[in-house]
Structure formats: C-alpha cells, structure tokens
Amino acid sequence: MTGKGKRETGNMLLQIQNLHATVEGREVLRGVDLVVRTGEVHAIMGPNGSGKSTLAQVLGGHPAYTVTVGSVLYEGKDLLALKPEERAREGVFLAFQYPVAIRGITNAYFLRSAVNAIRKHRGEEELGPVEFMDALEEKLKLIGWDDSYLNRPVNDGFSGGEKKRNEILQLAVLEPKLAILDETDSGLDIDALKTVAQTVEKLRRPDNATVLVTHYYRILTHIQPDVVHVLSAGRIVKSGGKELALELEERGYDWIREPATVA
C-alpha cells in the first residue's frame, strides 16, 4: 500500500496553519503549516531543538505549551479548544517520547480504563475485564508480548524499549484516527524497532493517519511515509518524498537549515 495514489482522495484529517507556540516564554514553533489526510503517513524530521517534540506535545494538549498564533483543525473542528482527554476520546493518540510510569496500576487496568473512556464517549458499552482480555490477546501478539506485561504496573521498571513497545500496544488497542508518534524509534534496538514499525504498518488503514516525529532515518526503512517534512527553527522548511529522508541521512541537517534572514 503506497499512499501516493490515494493522497488526493483521502479526507482532510489534520490542518495546521501558521502555528506558533511557546514553552516557558520561549517561542519554539514559529509558523508551522501542515495538512494530513486519511490514509497517509507523514514523517517529521529535524535536528535537536527544531521543535519536533513541541509540535507533538501541542497536538497532544500538554499544559506547559502555549499556542500564541495559528490554528489546528482536526476533522474540521478546533483541536486546540479540546482538553487532552477530549482529544483522546475524539481519536487523537500521542505516543510519548518519555512514557510515564504509573506505580501500582497494572497495564491491563490502565488499558481498559483508557478503552472504556473512549467507548463511553462514543456511547458504546464499557468492556468488563474478561471481554477486554479477549480483545487484547491479538494486540499483544502484534507487538510480540505475552500476558505477563499486563500484570505489571504501567511502565514501572520497564526498560526504554519496553516503554516504547507499551506505547505501541496502546496505539494498537485504542485504534486512533490520528496517531502522533514522538520519537518512538529512539532508544530501540533493531528488533524492537522492526516490531514497532511493522505494527504501525499493520495498523495503517484508509481512514486513519500517522504523524511520525523522528530524528533518524532508520525507522523509515520499515515504514513507508507518503511525505517527509523537515522542521527547522520551528517551521517546516522542506517537504518531499522518502528520498528526502535518505538525503538527510546522508548529508545531515546543516544544508537545509533555514537562513536567519528569512524570518
């Protein structure tokens, strides 16, 4: 499945216009424009400090980030007006770069709480523990995990790679319309990277979309992006196909940095 042919037919899922955002009074995003349609996978690449993670967090609704200018429409609605939990219930999922440990709460209980919060929002019946476990079995297989991970406290004592897999398990279970993966590939060994990438590919459908925020090319050897964007100094300075990612891999980011005079 390559996105190219369908690009024009997918529905507008996310539309970011001239987005400016600050954190602790510092402007990190300086006019981001981006359109994501259903069926697409976008990769957002860029050097450290370019604003990649800020963009992901702003879309997730992190309270520490303030949008000063611009708009974000999700399915035609004002995403920025929604609280983080409302975004999740509407089908937005953010895989954290640094997943948080929740002591004392098992993964199974946490996942079921999340699924039921979304089901309730949709007016669907909430799932009991047994039904939920049945539904979970196949998702666990996707990421190559056994049940033992379900009875452990969320991310507590997990290795870096396990935490990232856990984010992908949540992605598989929650089946969002828009998935934003914030450097999910960093800190993964080759096998884990492959599992994560293959899972993302398997979850790809004509009615959902993925925004992959990454520093490295290597995950793109397993995931086929429709568009690759380069973020630099808070703006998207270049967009292209997969070959752009390859070029970045070979040449680094320096050649593409936006000249200071452009601002």
Add this chain to the structure above:
Amino acid sequence: MTEHYVRDFQAFVSNGAAGAPAWLREIREGAIARFAELGFPTMKQEAWRFTSVAPIAETRFTLASAARSPLPAAAEIERLNLGAGPRLVFVDGRYVPGLSSLAGLPDGVYAGGLAAALKAGPSGALARTHLARHADWRDSAFAALNTAFLADGAFVHVSAGCVLAQPLEVIFVATEGGSDEPKVAHPRGLIVVERGAQAAVVETYASLGDGVHWTNAVTEVVVGEGARVEYYRVQREGRRAYHVATTQSRQERDSFLGLHAVTLGGTLARHDITTVLDGTGAELILNGLYVLGGSQHADHHTVIDHARAHCASHEFFNGVLAERAHGVFNGRIIVRPGAQRTDSKQTNNNLLLSTEARADSQPQLEIYADDVKCTHGSTVGPLDPTALYYLQSRGLSPETARSLLTYGFVAEILGRMQRADLRERCDRLVRAELA
C-alpha cells in the same frame, strides 16, 4: 503528669491483678518505675522531633477496666467485617470468650487470653519465656506503661511444624468512657510461632464509639527457625482516638516474616516497629501504609536490626496525606558487625494531596559490616503532573486520573500483601478512606 498513672498502678496491683505470677509482678514493678523515670517523651528528643504527645500527657486518662465496661453486642464486632475464621476479641484489652470463636483451630495451636494462659500449664511457661522479653520497656515510656498494666492480652502459640492456614483474627476494641472520663487501654499481644510452623494473624484495632480514648498497645512476634508468619495489623480507630503502639519481632534462622501495618485511624498515632533478624537466612518484608486526612497525625518509626549474616529485608512504606494530615516516617536499618551478605532495601514514598498536608521522611542507615547491599530512598510530593497529563492523553478525565494515581500509590503496598483475602479486606478499607 506521670503521677496519676503510678497511683492507678497501685490500685491496679492491689485489685484483682494481684493473681499474676511473681515473675510478672516483678516485671510490672520494674516497668512502672521505669515509666515514672522516663516520663512522657517531648519533642526535644530526637525520636519525637515531629510528634508531640502533649495531648496524651495532658489528659487524665483513667485505666479502662473491662470489668466495668459494658460488653459490646456481637453485631458491633460483625460490623467490622472481619474474616469468617477463628477470632479472639478483646474489649479494652481484656479477653472476652463470649465474643470469640476458636472453631477451626488445628491441634497444636493455642489461641486465647494471656491471663488464663499464665495461670498454669505449658503455655504459661512458654509465655514466661517470651512475654516482655522482646519489646523493650526500659527504653520506651509507652512500652513501660503498657507492661506495668499487663494483665491480659492475646496469646497465640503455634507449635513446631503446625500450619494455621486460615488467618487468626485478633480484635482489640476500645469502648469510650465519655468526654469527662476518657479511658486508656493497654492491649497486649504475644505471638509465638515455633520451628517450621506457619501462621497468619491479623490484629485489628477499632473504636466502638467516636469519642476520645487512648490505646497504648504492645505486640511481640517470635518466629522460630524456618517458620513462616504473615502478620497484618490494621489500625482503624476513631478520628478522636490516640493510638500508641510498639510492635516487636524476632526471627530465627531461615524464617520468613511478612509484617504489614496499615494505619487509617486516630487523631494522633505513633507506631514503633522493631524487627530483629536474629538467625542467618531470615527474610523480612515490612510493608506499611498510612492514609490520613483531616488533621490526623501518624508517625511510624521502624528499626530493622540485621544481627546475623545472609538475611534479607525489604521495607516499603507509602503514605497518602490529604487536607492537613501529617505523616512521619523514620526508618532505621542496623547492620551489625558480622552480618555479612545483608540485603536490605527501604523505600518510603509520601503523596501530598493538598498544599497543607505534610510529610517528614528520614532514613537512617547504620552499617557495621562491609559486604552488604543496602539501598534506601524516600520521596515527598504531590501527584506528578506529567503522569496526570499522560493519563488524560489516554482519555481519562482529570478526576479519574487523580484517583487512579492516588490508588496506585496504595496499590503498590497492597500488592505486596501475599494473602488475597487480607489484601482485599485492606483494599476495601483503604478505598473507603480515599472516597
């Protein structure tokens, strides 16, 4: 402030309690003298820096006498929702056979009142070996006062190799004397589990009313070679109760003790837990939880004494403090010379649910051996905003996220309780407290 206790003591010994054996009378005399010498501790003393017992010292508590206390109806005990197994019920420290049930106790297990056991027979001899020999009344005014008034208590003796599968319930209920005459009771427990035996014991402390009273408890737990003991202690007294307690354990070689202390009640609670690993290969899990609100104050002082080599201790204490509550934790670990290959881990985490809540946490390591593994850590703080955001980003409302994180904090401790029945009971009690 100690004089009236000395006077009460004189009345006590000349009055019924005189029937005790000579060795016990001697201990009592020593204990009351020691109490008079020590007096009530003040905040100038290091071990009492964060806890003022002035409200106890300045109140004229009179000795609760079960002989005069109206006995509670059986329904009042049932309301505590305890297990269906054998139980010993004590009212103001006195054993009440009529409310107790010993059905289902296997052969080789003695459970009953200390007063009766001391009168005769082999159990009396065993009690003499252990009673007041472990909980040191020479260093503690409160343990001394309890020991001075020692007349009755819970006595559990599990003979070598015997298995007490069903948990034995020990219930200490306090009646109230009314606001003009608040009462003090000195509940006492002695649990002796001999070589290779297994037992689970749950001590519950509860108030029958919501008035002012003072409980000054001491329990000694003796774990023989290769024995396995699960000891649960649930303090759920009224919100105006004063509760001071000493729990003292001693373990012999290759034994296991799981000691779980849950503090929910009382306006002022102080619990000193001292555990001695006195045989090689002994293992201790010391698991504690305090969930406080209003203006409750609870202070836990724990000592883990690694006296022998190759022992392991894992201590986890978590506190959840809401409103103006104040939690104090002091965890001392002593590794004696020669206690090589000690493996000791201590953590104390405190969750502050309001800006007025407070927690003080002090680890204290004293290591006199060189080949040991000792770690400790403590935290005090509010709910992690990043964790709240993480849960919200998965669709949970802020309220649900907060209660889930708070519950996780207590679940961490509950999860270490190995017995599912007792874990679930503690879980119910804690959830009711958090609601």
